[in-house]
Amino acid sequence: MNKEASDLRFQGYLRKDGKVGTRNFLAVAIVGNCAASAARMVAQWFTPERLARYPNVDGVIPVIHELGCGMEKSGEPMNLLRRTLGGAIRNPNVAGAVVMALGCDRNNIYAFLEQEHLEVGPALQSVVLQEVGGTARAVERGVAAIEAMLPWANETSRRQVALEHLCVGVLLEREVRGSMSHAAINAAVDLLVAAGGTVVMSQTMDAATELAGRSTETSRQALEQRIHWWKSQLSAAAPEHTATAATPAPGIPAYTGRAHVEDVVAYAHAVSGSGLILMDSPSNLAVCATGQIAAGATLLCASARGADVFNAAGAPAMCMSAADRSTPGLSADLDLYFDADALAVQSPEQLGSILLNQWIAHAGGEPTRGEEFGMAETGFAPWPIGVFA
DSSP: OOSOGGGOEEEEEEOTTSOEESOOEEEEEESSGGGHHHHHHHHHHSOHHHHTTOTTOOEEEEEOOSOSSSBOSSSHHHHHHHHHHHHHHHSTTEEEEEEEEOSSOSSOHHHHHHHTTOOOBTTEEEEEHHHHTSHHHHHHHHHHHHHHHHHHHTTOOOEEEEGGGOEEEEEEOGGGTTSHHHHHHHHHHHHHHHTTOEEEEOOHHHHHHHHHTTBOHHHHHHHHHHHHHHHHHHHHHOGGGTTTTTOOOTTOOOSSOSSOEEEEEOTTOOOOSSEEEEEOOOSOHHHHHHHHHHHTOSEEEEEOTTOOOOOBTTBOEEEEEETTSSOTTOGGGOSEEEOHHHHHHOOHHHHHHHHHHHHHHHHTTOOOHHHHHTOOGGGOOOOOOSOBO
C-alpha cells in the first residue's frame, strides 16, 4: 500500500447518528411472508428510469423472507426475527423504509414496531393489506410512501470518511480455509482493524476453537456459552458429530485475521465499538449475511469454493476466490479473483492490500457483480429457529 491503512478513506453516506452507509437505499420490508408479493411489487415499481431524478438514491430494495406466519408468537424465535428485521431497517445503508403486513401475521406489525422501538414518521411508514383494502391499494400506498421519501433521501450525498466508519461482514466457506483467498482476507481484516474499522465474522462452530485463545475474558465467556449451546444442539441432532464439530484440521491458519476478538454477540444483535466481532450464527451463507446486516455490517465479503455470485438485501456483497481453491470457469462472476500468476508473485500481505482497496471501492459505490445481476432479494434469510406449523 502507498499509504498507511489509517490514512485511507472511502466515500460513504454520513447519517445523523454518526454512522456511515456504503449505500443509500430505501427499503420495503415485511413482518410476515404473506405480504411478500405486495412488497416486491412496490420495490419493482421503482425502475432505474423512475429513480433517475434521484442520483443519490442507490435503489429501492425488497426485504422479504419466508417467516412471520406459522411460527411461535413469543420467545426467542419471534425475538430473533424481529431484531433481524429491525436491525436491517436500522442499518446505515437504509435511509428510510416502508414496513408491510397482511394483517393477521403472527409477527404482528404493531408489536414488531413497538418491540424494536421503531416510530412511524417521515423515514418509516407502515402498510397493512387488510386495513387498506387489499393488495392493489397496499401497493399504491407503499409506492406513495416511497415517493415521499425520495426527495429528502436524495439530499444525502457521498462524502469522504475514514475507514473507522466501515463495517465489513466476512463470510468464509469451510472448504476455502487455508487457501490464498483466505490468506488475503486475513491480511485485509488485520489492515481494516488496525485502521479502526470493524469486522463481523460468523459461522460460530467453524471459528470457535481457534478464536477462544484470541478473546478477552468477557468475550471468551460469551463464546464458551455459544459453544455449549451449539454442542447441545448437535448432540441432540447428530451425536456422532459433536466431538469434532469445533476441531479444525491441523495446520489451518487463523479463521479471520490475527486481532483479538473484542466482542461476541448473539445473532442479529447490533455490534458496538470497533475491531473484530464474532456474531453467533450457523454456517449457511444467506443466514450469516442477513444476521451481519442486521448487526450493522455495511459491506460483505464472501469467499467460497464454488465461486458463486452472492448478494444480500441491505448491503453489497463482494465475492472473491483464488486459483488454488475454486471451481474453474467462474472467475468472470467474481468481484476479485487471484489467478495463478498473481499467486506466484504476490505475498498474502500484498493480496490483502489489494482486497482492502477493493472493499474501499465497493464501499464507495462501485457495484458488485451480485448488484449488477440484481441478486439481493434471495440473499435475505433470517435464521429460522423454533417450531413451525
